[in-house]
Amino acid sequence: MASEVNTKFLQDKRLDRIATDILRPVGVDRSFLIWMSSLAMLLLVCMYAYYIQLDKGLIVTGLRDYVSWGMYISNFVFFVATSLVGMLISSVLGMMGYKWVKPIGRIAEIIAVAFSAVAGLVIVSDMGRPERLPYVLMYARIQSPILWDVTVVTTYMTLSILLYVFTMIPDMAISKNRIGHAPVWLQKTYDLLSFNFQHTPGQYKILMKSIRILLILIVPTAFAIHTVTSWLFAVTTRPGWDSTIFGPYFLTGAFVAGSAAVIILMYVVRNSYKLSRYITAEHFDKMGKLLFLVSIVYFYFNLNEYLVPAYKMKTFEAHHLKELFVGEFAFMFWSIQLSGLIIPMILLLFKPMRKPFPMLLIASVVLIASWFKRLLIVVPTMEGPFLPKQNVPDAWMVYHPTIVESAITLGTITLAVMIISVLMKLFPVIPIWEIAEEESAHPDQQPVE
Amino acid sequence: MYRFSLFSLLFLCSGWLVAQTPWETPADRKAKLSTVAFTEQGQTLGKELYQTNCKSCHGDPGKNNVIRLVPLPPDPASVQLQQNSDGSLHYKISEGRGLMPAFKNVLSAEYIWDVISYLRTYNKDYKQQLAVKPTAGGEVFDKVDLKLERDSGHSGVVVQLTGMKGALVKPIPGLEVKLFARRYFGFQVVGKPVDTNAEGMARFEIPKSLPGDSSGNVLLVAQLSDEELFGPVKAESLLAIGLPVYRPPLNEQRALWNVGQKAPIWLLIVYLSVVFIVWGFIFFILFQLRAIFKLGELK
Numbered sequence: 001m002a003s004e005v006n007t008k009f010l011q012d013k014r015l016d017r018i019a020t021d022i023l024r025p026v027g028v029d030r031s032f033l034i035w036m037s038s039l040a041m042l043l044l045v046c047m048y049a050y051y052i053q054l055d056k057g058l059i060v061t062g063l064r065d066y067v068s069w070g071m072y073i074s075n076f077v078f079f080v081a082t083s084l085v086g087m088l089i090s091s092v093l094g095m096m097g098y099k100w101v102k103p104i105g106r107i108a109e110i111i112a113v114a115f116s117a118v119a120g121l122v123i124v125s126d127m128g129r130p131e132r133l134p135y136v137l138m139y140a141r142i143q144s145p146i147l148w149d150v151t152v153v154t155t156y157m158t159l160s161i162l163l164y165v166f167t168m169i170p171d172m173a174i175s176k177n178r179i180g181h182a183p184v185w186l187q188k189t190y191d192l193l194s195f196n197f198q199h200t201p202g203q204y205k206i207l208m209k210s211i212r213i214l215l216i217l218i219v220p221t222a223f224a225i226h227t228v229t230s231w232l233f234a235v236t237t238r239p240g241w242d243s244t245i246f247g248p249y250f251l252t253g254a255f256v257a258g259s260a261a262v263i264i265l266m267y268v269v270r271n272s273y274k275l276s277r278y279i280t281a282e283h284f285d286k287m288g289k290l291l292f293l294v295s296i297v298y299f300y301f302n303l304n305e306y307l308v309p310a311y312k313m314k315t316f317e318a319h320h321l322k323e324l325f326v327g328e329f330a331f332m333f334w335s336i337q338l339s340g341l342i343i344p345m346i347l348l349l350f351k352p353m354r355k356p357f358p359m360l361l362i363a364s365v366v367l368i369a370s371w372f373k374r375l376l377i378v379v380p381t382m383e384g385p386f387l388p389k390q391n392v393p394d395a396w397m398v399y400h401p402t403i404v405e406s407a408i409t410l411g412t413i414t415l416a417v418m419i420i421s422v423l424m425k426l427f428p429v430i431p432i433w434e435i436a437e438e439e440s441a442h443p444d445q446q447p448v449e
Numbered sequence: 450m451y452r453f454s455l456f457s458l459l460f461l462c463s464g465w466l467v468a469q470t471p472w473e474t475p476a477d478r479k480a481k482l483s484t485v486a487f488t489e490q491g492q493t494l495g496k497e498l499y500q501t502n503c504k505s506c507h508g509d510p511g512k513n514n515v516i517r518l519v520p521l522p523p524d525p526a527s528v529q530l531q532q533n534s535d536g537s538l539h540y541k542i543s544e545g546r547g548l549m550p551a552f553k554n555v556l557s558a559e560y561i562w563d564v565i566s567y568l569r570t571y572n573k574d575y576k577q578q579l580a581v582k583p584t585a586g587g588e589v590f591d592k593v594d595l596k597l598e599r600d601s602g603h604s605g606v607v608v609q610l611t612g613m614k615g616a617l618v619k620p621i622p623g624l625e626v627k628l629f630a631r632r633y634f635g636f637q638v639v640g641k642p643v644d645t646n647a648e649g650m651a652r653f654e655i656p657k658s659l660p661g662d663s664s665g666n667v668l669l670v671a672q673l674s675d676e677e678l679f680g681p682v683k684a685e686s687l688l689a690i691g692l693p694v695y696r697p698p699l700n701e702q703r704a705l706w707n708v709g710q711k712a713p714i715w716l717l718i719v720y721l722s723v724v725f726i727v728w729g730f731i732f733f734i735l736f737q738l739r740a741i742f743k744l745g746e747l748k
Binding site: 139141159197 | 706707709716717720724727728733734735737738740742743745746
């Protein structure tokens with residue numbers, strides 16, 4: 001991201017066209033209302049499930065003495081993982097000067113905001129006595145990775161929101177007078193969020209400096225957030241978690257999940273919002289290559305994570321690995337590795353597969369598999385303790401998620417989708433000013449359709 | 450698998466063979482009696498012990514829901530079991546046979562008496578016979594008593610053994626006494642067993658190196674060696690007789706596994722400085738929003 005902004009684009013008539021295109025879908029229309037109210041209805045049902053859990057306690061879930069982390073914590077890891085893509089696209093690729101990420105940067109930031117915000121709630125869903133949440137801080141042990149996790153998740157969420165707001169300030173200033181078709185309250189919000197921005201060089205200077213600081217801060221914070229999440233597991237000695245590469249393993253897995261989420265949203269923006277002029281087939285091709293790249297790195301870490309202990313087959317690791325490779329979890333394990341990693345990697349090597357629609361399908365499968373992958377990291381280890389399982393009813397020895405906890409989990413996902421929908425529909429989903437600046441700087445380069 | 454089936458086959462056969470022969474108790478063990486009267490308290494404890502140790506095979510007394518083994522474990526309420534003398538029951542439970550496990554290393558002799566007292570509640574005709582009163586040197590006492598204290602003028606301790614009968618209190622000579630020191634886990638024997646002298650006293654030297662707590666306190670326990678005769682006779686005393694050893698409590702120093710207030714300094718510094726730096730930037734950036742707003746007003 002250049003620190004100097006050439007404000008010439010404000011006089012360029014291309015700005016008008018770009019703003020009109022991008023702002024056309026903005027606003028509250030019928031289909032948006034229908035979509036949101038059905039999501040709200042679903043959320044309501046899931047909240048009822050949560051009410052049951054609040055009332056009766058965690059006994060309504062499948063969590064028991066041995067498996068005390070089940071779907072909830074897996075879901076938490078998934079949320080944290082997916083949110084990481086904001087850092088990858090905006091900070092890493094953006095700061096390295098890749099111009100093609102400009103139109104999709106905001107999509108990545110929306111994912112970061114929504115998923116990191118809901119991640120905190122997901123943790124609360126795992127608490128039998130959520131009203132004791134303040135105790136986490138009141139009786140904090142600074143030695144506990146859980147406290148570090150709380151710290152970095154809040155920090156990352158704050159940084160993501162700030163980045164989202166800051167990069168949108170010029171857009172708010174450009175758009176506030178151009179969204180006459182939108183409700184008045186939305187226009188007022190735009191006005192508020194434009195922070196009096198007049199496109200003066202002084203304001204741009206401050207803006208660009210702030211964005212730069214944010215982009216830099218986000219990189220270590222994002223690394224920290226997922227490394228610390230992995231440490232929640234890796235600092236124990238349990239088979240399957242007792243690993244020194246858990247940090248990078250989680251991190252690369254996060255990029256896979258996040259890239260897949262970005263691709264899905266790109267498809268929605270391109271087709272539902274009719275913005276194929278800005279999110280082109282070229283972007284899908286590039287994202288396909290990125291997904292391949294992060295997948296192969298993730299594959300490499302998987303290889304290390306499973307092959308090295310499998311070669312040694314230490315007693316307890318051996319039990320764990322056998323459960324995964326040929327035992328109770330074998331079907332899940334191989335489906336995830338094949339459909340979530342190996343087959344997508346092979347497919348992505350072929351150019352036709354990197355077209356928008358095939359990419360949508362691949363990304364969806366990858367995203368779903370990555371949700372289940374988190375379950376596979378959490379549950380089998382909990383089901384295989386060091387000491388023999390005894391003195392509990394048989395049903396407590398294995399983990400069977402209940403409908404209530406599945407509904408609550410679905411609720412958190414619904415909530416994230418709702419936040420994403422609101423941010424995508426009510427605010428410009430593609431940075432107008434960055435595209436306009438880019439186009440006026442290179443008037444001869446027209447984006448390919 | 451093959452080994453296992455062979456093993457189980459042999460095992461089953463042995464059970465069957467053993468079943469043919471009646472289970473005899475040696476005469477001296479057969480005649481043994483409990484020194485203490487069976488009480489309700491003992492029966493309650495005995496019931497608990499029965500349910501954890503025996504019920505899996507012998508079932509609920511009187512319900513005849515025993516496990517199908519060869520030979521069958523008898524129902525406690527059955528005649529087959531109840532016809533045993535107290536001493537016989539004690540012997541069989543202690544020693545075991547075939548599939549009936551030996552409990553002598555699982556339950557103490559007293560615990561086994563408690564179980565027997567419970568088993569006897571299923572026998573209406575049973576009347577307990579107590580062991581004869583403790584005798585020593587031909588004398589019969591109602592009660593014997595041990596006292597443990599510092600040996601004044603000497604470096605060790607002295608144990609005083611007295612017998613009581615009515616108003617009569619007499620020292621008992623010629624019985625063996627053992628001395629133990631309480632350690633973190635279990636008891637450590639101190640010195641060799643000593644016989645009581647004519648005054649009923651047994652003197653023990655305490656090694657100078659016997660570690661005590663930070664003020665040298667050691668919990669000493671003296672016990673009569675012959676438990677059979679008198680039941681458990683014990684005396685305990687906390688004496689400042691050991692070598693003072695100061696062991697800092699494990700949670701005294703700052704450590705990763707300690708409470709929040711005792712977190713390692715390096716961790717506090719790292720954590721707090723990272724948080725302050727990052728959040729410092731965040732607040733700085735929030736102020737930039739104000740700056741942008743102010744600049745806009747100027748125009």
